[in-house]
Amino acid sequence: MIHNSFTEENYLKTLYILSAGHGEVNVNELSKELGIKMPTVTSMMKKLAEKKFVHYEPYKPLRLTEKGKKEAGLIIRKHRLTEMFLVEKMNFGWEQVHDIAEQIEHIQSAELFEKMDELLGFPKIDPHGSPIPDRNGKMAWRSYEKLSECKIGESVKLSAVINTSSEFLKFLNTRELLLGTKIKIKSIETFDRSMVISYGKRNSESISHVVSERLLVEKPA
Amino acid sequence: MIHNSFTEENYLKTLYILSAGHGEVNVNELSKELGIKMPTVTSMMKKLAEKKFVHYEPYKPLRLTEKGKKEAGLIIRKHRLTEMFLVEKMNFGWEQVHDIAEQIEHIQSAELFEKMDELLGFPKIDPHGSPIPDRNGKMAWRSYEKLSECKIGESVKLSAVINTSSEFLKFLNTRELLLGTKIKIKSIETFDRSMVISYGKRNSESISHVVSERLLVEKPA
DNA sequence: ATAAAATGTTAGACGAATCTAACAAATAAA
DNA sequence: TTTATTTGTTAGATTCGTCTAACATTTTAT
Numbered sequence A, B: 001m002i003h004n005s006f007t008e009e010n011y012l013k014t015l016y017i018l019s020a021g022h023g024e025v026n027v028n029e030l031s032k033e034l035g036i037k038m039p040t041v042t043s044m045m046k047k048l049a050e051k052k053f054v055h056y057e058p059y060k061p062l063r064l065t066e067k068g069k070k071e072a073g074l075i076i077r078k079h080r081l082t083e084m085f086l087v088e089k090m091n092f093g094w095e096q097v098h099d100i101a102e103q104i105e106h107i108q109s110a111e112l113f114e115k116m117d118e119l120l121g122f123p124k125i126d127p128h129g130s131p132i133p134d135r136n137g138k139m140a141w142r143s144y145e146k147l148s149e150c151k152i153g154e155s156v157k158l159s160a161v162i163n164t165s166s167e168f169l170k171f172l173n174t175r176e177l178l179l180g181t182k183i184k185i186k187s188i189e190t191f192d193r194s195m196v197i198s199y200g201k202r203n204s205e206s207i208s209h210v211v212s213e214r215l216l217v218e219k220p221a
Numbered sequence C: 001a002t003a004a005a006a007t008g009t010t011a012g013a014c015g016a017a018t019c020t021a022a023c024a025a026a027t028a029a030a
Numbered sequence D: 001t002t003t004a005t006t007t008g009t010t011a012g013a014t015t016c017g018t019c020t021a022a023c024a025t026t027t028t029a030t
Helices: A006-018 A027-034 A038-050 A066-090 A097-104 A110-119 A166-174 B006-018 B027-034 B038-050 B066-090 B097-104 B110-119 B166-174
Strands: A155-161 A182-188 A195-199 A202-207 A215-218 B155-161 B182-188 B195-199 B202-207 B215-218
Touching: A006 A027, A006 A038, A006 A066, A027 A038, A066 A097, A066 A110, A066 B110, A110 B066, A155 A166, B006 B027, B006 B038, B006 B066, B027 B038, B066 B097, B066 B110, B155 B166
Parallel strands: none
Antiparallel strands: A155 A182, A155 A215, A182 A195, A195 A202, B155 B182, B155 B215, B182 B195, B195 B202
């Protein structure tokens, strides 16, 4: 089991995340997401194609192979198990764990992550509500809806967040918007699509479209 | 606080370990320990000298600067806190943790290691009996003696091990030689310097010189 | 349908960390 | 005290991951 470089792992992971849904990614998108110039991305794609991780044809969108999906899934598994471990076992806040997990996801040690999994009781989702891939890198996609797509009067449960940046999560902390929070939509402004919602002890909090778009919710069964 | 590469950190750490005592290291020793050819080591020494981490003069032994010692001490701190955390909080055996810690020691996150330290109750030694440097990279050297240098009839306490390789530690496991074990020296063979010792329920275990040389002991106060 | 804009590729350069081959200095041995 | 051995350095090549500049293709807009 010869291993891939840190760099290759980052490309694979990002490719996986960006291709969620449609299954395809442009060189350009990948370039922007990674903060790496397009020519560099192109050459890395050729390398990963050589290694059978991606399907690459000039001028066509990028697609991960099955092998690539598995590899990427396993990296994401390591990332999310780490985030969960940091929050549950080391008392970090959900806004603190992303950057650390970005680094620990590259640690080469099956045992370390198996141990985390075990100590955590084999969690299915991470602290941001994202599914944790299984030992085969398989991810159980959930069908959440964006809060921004809900209608006035609906009652939903906050189940996941899209952006895991520290700033966004700190903002949610100040508004006491935690996973599991029951939210009711009171009104929506048409001109900027901001929403007024009520939840917990807060009866009329206003949140911008930028925020509501990043909040994934479930409707009560 | 701009950071050093993974590679530079490994040079610094190894330099620190090898220069324990005399304070000097040869290019050749360092080269062998790192498994990196001498010319490469020379050029890295020039780079680290440029950064004021080592004193380098052609054909002279290498010495860490104070800045270099601090930097190296902090890396070793991260390594040893990690080993302790893995053993104490994640149920790893002392023979399993070295390789994982070799990787985690390079994680860039003061908080992670502060949290480990805190959760562990600010330990002073790691699972192999080595001192954990403080937040300034300062290490409290202990004056242990090698078991191989003790005399017949002496009673000592096993306080640290020199080699932290998995193989050696597994061997100690099979002999039930744990840190803290009280050992009495029953006899010493002159031709191969092997020892017969008694401890716990074992009344006459024979250990080779290669082993006794790697066991650090304390004499009862 | 043609021009403009966006996207993608090729070619060539660069820094980091490594190597080998050849040479130089220091140390040990004869 | 010469010579041999060991240790250390210089020079030049290689690989990886990155870049910029120039060119090619595809998509969008006029």
